[in-house]
Amino acid sequence: MSSKQSDLVQWIEIPKLGDDRGSLVALEGNKIVPFDIERVYYIFGTKPGVARGFHAHKALKQVAICITGKCKMLLDNGIEKAEVWLDSPAKGILINHLVWHEMHEFSTDCVLLVLASEHYDESDYIREYSDFITRVNT
Ligand code: T46
Numbered sequence: 212m213s214s215k216q217s218d219l220v221q222w223i224e225i226p227k228l229g230d231d232r233g234s235l236v237a238l239e240g241n242k243i244v245p246f247d248i249e250r251v252y253y254i255f256g257t258k259p260g261v262a263r264g265f266h267a268h269k270a271l272k273q274v275a276i277c278i279t280g281k282c283k284m285l286l287d288n289g290i291e292k293a294e295v296w297l298d299s300p301a302k303g304i305l306i307n308h309l310v311w312h313e314m315h316e317f318s319t320d321c322v323l324l325v326l327a328s329e330h331y332d333e334s335d336y337i338r339e340y341s342d343f344i345t346r347v348n349t
Contacts, residue, residue, distance in 0.1 A: 219286050219310065220293045223274055223303035236300060238274075238326060245305065246272050246328040253324045257282075257317035264313040267337045268306075269346075272328040276303040280321030287311040289347035297323065311343050 225243060228235045240248040257263065264284075275284065281298035288310050295304060303326075306312050314323065329335065337343045 219288050219291055220295060221305040221307070223276075223305060225276065225301045225303055227301050234300075240326075244274050244303075244326050248326045249329050250327040250331060251324070252327070253278075253322055254314075255322040257314075257321060259317075259319065261317065262313055262315045263317075265311075265338070265340075267311045267343045267346075268308050269335050269337060270308050270329065271332075271335050272308055273306040274303040274326045275306060276300060276324045276326075278322050278324050280318035282317040282321050282323060283315045285311075285313040285315065289344055309343075309347055311337075311340065 223243060223245075225236055225238070228237060238244055238248070240246060254263065275297060277297035278300045281296055284295050284297055284304060284306075286293050286295070286304075286306070297304060317323075337346060
């Protein structure tokens with residue numbers, strides 16, 4: 212794996228706390244999650260065959276965790292692409308700014324939790340792939 216590829220795919224290992232009653236996960240900003248958490252959202256009930264994302268963010272950083280079920284995420288920094296399966300509540304993926312991302316192959320039970328470094332701002336989205344490529348090359 213090249214050094215660029217390892218920058219693109221950055222897993223966040225999430226410690227499972229718990230005991231004989233079951234498991235518990237605690238996510239704290241600037242500890243497990245490498246930024247202040249300003250927003251939390253989750254995606255669920257995605258219909259079979261539907262893909263989501265298809266954008267990059269100018270400044271936003273995010274960590275995505277599939278807390279139930281699974282989906283495939285494509286990450287693309289304009290030079291390299293990687294596909295990863297999100298399929299564990301103990302494994303998050305960092306979606307850095309200026310990384311084009313798409314989510315595919317959602318299982319019907321998928322709940323994708325996303326922790327975000329900023330409040331929602333539509334002007335932070337780059338929704339045209341050609342604009343994304345222009346931006347990463349300038
Ligand atoms: C991302 C991937 C992983 C809001 O009003 N507030 C919010 O915080 C969010 C995230 C979305 N919305 C609205 C905007 C749209 O009208 O919810 C609607 C669906 O959003 P979108 O089409 O952007 O959903 P995805 O699944 O394509 O992308 C989402 C996030 O928007 C995006 O930031 O990185 O999940």
